[in-house]
Amino acid sequence: MISPANNIVSAAWLNQQLSDAVLAASIVVLDASAFMPDVPRDPQQEFIDVRIPTARFFDFNHKIAAPNTDLPHMLPSADLFTTEVAKLGVNNTSHVVIYDSQGMFSAPRGWWMFKAMGHDNVSVLDGGLPAWLAAGYATQTGEPAAIESGDFCAKFRPNWVIDADTLCQKLDDKQIQIIDARPSARFLATVKEPRAGIRSGHMPNAKNLPFGNLLVNGHFLATEQLKQQFDGLSNNQQQLIFSCGSGVTACILALAAQQAGRDNVTVYDGSWTEWGANENYPVVK
Template sequence: MLLSPNKLRSLLGSTNRVVLLDATWFMPNSPRLARAEFQGKRLPNAQFLDLDQVASSHPLGLKHMMPNGETFARACEKFGIGPSTHVVIYDAHGVFSSPRALFMFQSFGHRNSAILDGGLPRWEAEGLPLETGEFHESEVQETKYPIPSLDADVIKSYEQMVSNSTLVPLQTPGAELVLDARSRGRYLGMDPEPRPGLSSGHIPNSFSLPFNLFLQNTTAANGVTYTTMLPKEQIRAAVIEAVGIERANSVFAAQMPVIASCGSGMTAAVLWLGLQLLEVKRTSIYDESWTGYSMRPSSKIAKAE
C-alpha cells in the first residue's frame, strides 16, 4: 500500500498498467486550490481525483462521503481504470488526503492500489520528472468497470457510533476502540473547530491519536517540507502511547475492532493506513466523523480525558 518514488518509477517502467491519481484536498479554510495546483504541476500522465465529487450525497451536506458502487465504477471508467489496473495515488502534502482515496479503492475491493509515500513534493525533491500545463481529460481512454460492492464493515454510521459510545473498551463485551485523529486541543474541547459553529470535544469513550503521530516531516534541499508514514515500529509505539498497552495488544491481536474518526473522515484514513501497515485488518472509519456527530443536537460531547 506504500510506494517510494523509486519504486513507483520502476513500476511505471514495467509492462504493468498503471494509473496515477492526484487526490490532493485542502481544508475548507485554506487559500490553496487543489485542482488549480494540479493544472500547474503533477506527475506525468496523472489525473485529478476530486474526493468531494466522487462521493455520495449526505442529508447534512457533508463532503467526500464514501460513494456508492455505481459512482465509484463510473469514476474509474472515466480515469481509464479497469478492475486489474494498478492505481497509485498521491497528494501535494506528502501524506494527507491520499490515504482517504486509497481507503475508498480498498473498500471496494480494488486491492491493486497504493499511495506514493511523500507524494508530489518528495517526487519533485528526488529530481523525478514532472508535467506542467493544462490537462485535457479527452486524452484519457475510458474503460469498463463492473459496479463493485462496498465492504459493509468499513464504514460506521452515526447510530453505530452513539451505541458504541456507551461501551468502555476492554471492560464491555462488543466495544470497539474509537481513535480520534484530530489535534489533542480539539479533542479536549480547548481549541476551536476549523468549521464555524461546531463545538469541539470528543465522542465519549474515544481516544485521542492525532494523525500526525503516524507521520514524519522531511525538509528537502529545495526547502520544501513533506510528510511520509513513520516506520511500523514507531506507528505501533504511537498506538500504545495513545490507548495503553492492554488495549493496544487487544487491537494488534485482532480481538478488538478499531474505528477511526477525525474532522470530516479525511485524516482518519491516515490512522487506517497505519493500522493496515501493522496488519490490523479490523479497522473502519466513521465517515461523518466529528462534523456529522457534533452537528446533531442530541449528540453527547465529552471535553475531558
C-alpha cells in the first residue's frame, strides 16, 4: 500500500501490484476515459476493446454525474456517487487507480471526484493506457465479468469544489488565485470557444496555465518542475481555484498542484461552459 499522498503511480508499479494476488485484492482499477464533444471516439467501446486487467469503466459523463442540468458532467450528489461507485466494486478501504486512454486527460477528473467525495486513497496512472501498452503488460478485452458491489460510502468535502456565484464574489480576493487550464488562445480570446453561445475571454484576475504545459507525452513533469510552474503564478498561502472548458482539464492542474505540495486546491466545476454562457459573470478579453 502506498501513502495516500502519492497521487501518481507508474505502469510498472501497477503491474507489480496486479501481479500479486494479495496486493491486487485491495486495488480497484478504473478507466475514466472521456473525449471532447467533437472527437468521434466512443470511450466505452474502446474500454471493451482493450483495457487494463480487472478495470471497470468510470462513466463520469453519464452515470456518475449530476442529473437535470444543462452543464456537462457536473459533480453528482454524495448519494448518487456512493451508489454508482459501489457498483464498481469500490470499498472504503480500496486503493483506487484511475487511468485514461489518452495518457493524461480525463483520469484526473476521476481522481478529483474521489477526493471531493472523501476518498484519499486514489491515484492516477502516469501515462495512462498508452504507457501500459508501451510496456507490453497484459490487457483484457470483451465485456467485463460481473462483480460484487463494494461498501463505498461518500463523504462530501465542499472545499474541493466551488460554484459560479461563490467564485464571482471572490474575484478580487488576494487570498485566492484562479488558474485557467485552457489553451492560451482561448484564454486571451484570440480564437472562438468551441461550444456555441459561449463568450471568449477569461475571468478577472485569472492567470493562464495551459494543462499541456505540465505534461510530456502523457506523463507529468518532475515534481520540482511542477513546483516551479505554480510558484510562478501564486504563493504558497493562496487557495488555488482551477477552471477550464468544462471541468476536466482543470483537474489536471489540481492533481499537479497537489503533487507540487499545494494542499488548498479547488475546482470550479461549471468552468467556462457555465461562466462564458452567463452575461451576469464578468469576462476579460
